[in-house]
Amino acid sequence: MKEKDPTIQCSFCKRRVVVHSQYDLPVYDPRSGFALCARCVTDIYKAIEAHQVEVNKEADAETMSNLDEEMSRIKPHLIKEYLDKYIINQDQAKKILSVAVYNHYKRMKYGFDHKEDELDEIEKSNVIILGPSGCGKTALLSHLAKMLDIPFAVTDSSSLTEAGFVGSDVEVAVRNLYYAADKNITRCEHGIIYLDEFDKIARKSGENNTITADPGHEGVQQSLLKMLEGSEVEFTARGQRKHPEAPTIKVNTKNILFIVGGAFVGIEKIIAKRLKATDTGIGFGAKIEGQNEKPKYNDLIHKTRPEDLMKFGIIPEIIGRLPVICTLEDLDENALLRILTEPRNAPVRQYKKLMEMDNVDLEFSDDALHAVAQKAIERKTGARSLKGIIEDVMLDIMFDIPKSDKHRKVTITADCINNHATPIIEDLE
Numbered sequence: 001m002k003e004k005d006p007t008i009q010c011s012f013c014k015r016r017v018v019v020h021s022q023y024d025l026p027v028y029d030p031r032s033g034f035a036l037c038a039r040c041v042t043d044i045y046k047a048i049e050a051h052q053v054e055v056n057k058e059a060d061a062e063t064m065s066n067l068d069e070e071m072s073r074i075k076p077h078l079i080k081e082y083l084d085k086y087i088i089n090q091d092q093a094k095k096i097l098s099v100a101v102y103n104h105y106k107r108m109k110y111g112f113d114h115k116e117d118e119l120d121e122i123e124k125s126n127v128i129i130l131g132p133s134g135c136g137k138t139a140l141l142s143h144l145a146k147m148l149d150i151p152f153a154v155t156d157s158s159s160l161t162e163a164g165f166v167g168s169d170v171e172v173a174v175r176n177l178y179y180a181a182d183k184n185i186t187r188c189e190h191g192i193i194y195l196d197e198f199d200k201i202a203r204k205s206g207e208n209n210t211i212t213a214d215p216g217h218e219g220v221q222q223s224l225l226k227m228l229e230g231s232e233v234e235f236t237a238r239g240q241r242k243h244p245e246a247p248t249i250k251v252n253t254k255n256i257l258f259i260v261g262g263a264f265v266g267i268e269k270i271i272a273k274r275l276k277a278t279d280t281g282i283g284f285g286a287k288i289e290g291q292n293e294k295p296k297y298n299d300l301i302h303k304t305r306p307e308d309l310m311k312f313g314i315i316p317e318i319i320g321r322l323p324v325i326c327t328l329e330d331l332d333e334n335a336l337l338r339i340l341t342e343p344r345n346a347p348v349r350q351y352k353k354l355m356e357m358d359n360v361d362l363e364f365s366d367d368a369l370h371a372v373a374q375k376a377i378e379r380k381t382g383a384r385s386l387k388g389i390i391e392d393v394m395l396d397i398m399f400d401i402p403k404s405d406k407h408r409k410v411t412i413t414a415d416c417i418n419n420h421a422t423p424i425i426e427d428l429e
């Protein structure tokens, strides 16, 4: 009787292999007989790795060659100049962000031509942004993103959940950046991640809240810790379900700049309480005129300190990894008036353009603009409601005007804003 051959042939190198364990023949399909021996698998793996190193080197060289040119374009004062075109006030925040971004580029440059025996590394300075609702946090960051040539991804923190819970894991933030970088790992590893609505993952047991335990939100913060500092983050491609065999993409977050932001509603009360407790007579309290006058939001917010964030419900380890605190102010009537007309995408300009397309000159009387600003202040949503207030009075006009092609002038008055009066329409032909 013929003895059974104890070896199996590798389909690639044609060698016959004695199989003691699955590692001798890592790939084997008994039905078709297709097999790959350990040696071939190792060779293929090495070839792939070597190729990856080449690809990365090319990507590094390309990024590096653009870097000098880019750095002359994004000097802090130039970034601020650009932001000034869109965002009114918030000068301090614009300055802080401009410097943070410029330093991010410097770190990147230093990392690329890092020489031995010099300084080990320049540590990154992640930023935390706070300020009232509708004051321009998200808008500021989205304009910044448009200006920069490095990948920039915004992720809503309130959608993040602790691993194992329904929702998105924190890795999603890195995955978003990976796609913003057109799947280029080198570019991704030097990008900027903005975590919006960061206050929504505050621990509910913070002083500002009444619920005593909140493992979910604290868990999200814990999972963010390593990522903020720098770690290898693994995620699956978009649309791919997460299961143990799914191929993963690895990104190191060491050089990614993190900016987190949120309204942190009520933090001014925490700051006021702290200042009151530490007031020695020459401190904050002494500056307030009148005995019962409450300190204003804008006076308080710029005094935010790490311990206030901790009281709000951000864990100390996270705060330690966000060394730059950037605060935005509440917008007063004057600022709102400017927002209505000045920025390149100001609401009044937008409606003027829309009307122009129907051969109509649209005018807002000064009173009308004041009325809009005052209404927005009443709604307490910062600049957010400006557009909606105008939209309300513009609806009928936008419906009726296209009925004719005549050249006309439409004037919106304070009466239109406050009492729904009909705008004045004049024929100009």
Ligand SMILES: Nc1ncnc2c1ncn2[C@@H]1O[C@H](COP(=O)(O)OP(=O)(O)OP(=O)(O)O)[C@@H](O)[C@H]1O
Pocket (backbone or CB within 6 Å): 086, 087, 088, 089, 090, 131, 132, 133, 134, 135, 136, 137, 138, 139, 140, 262, 263, 331, 339, 343, 382, 383, 384
């Ligand atoms: N300082 C500003 N200058 C110009 N426009 C502004 C400013 N602040 C807000 N806006 C406008 O108001 C709208 C809402 O602002 P934004 O989304 O930035 O608010 P936010 O600070 O992120 O608020 P929230 O905390 O509620 O998310 C934006 O469309 C923006 O155009």
Ligand SMILES: [Mg+2]
Pocket (backbone or CB within 6 Å): 137, 138, 139, 196, 197
């Ligand atoms: Mg926002």
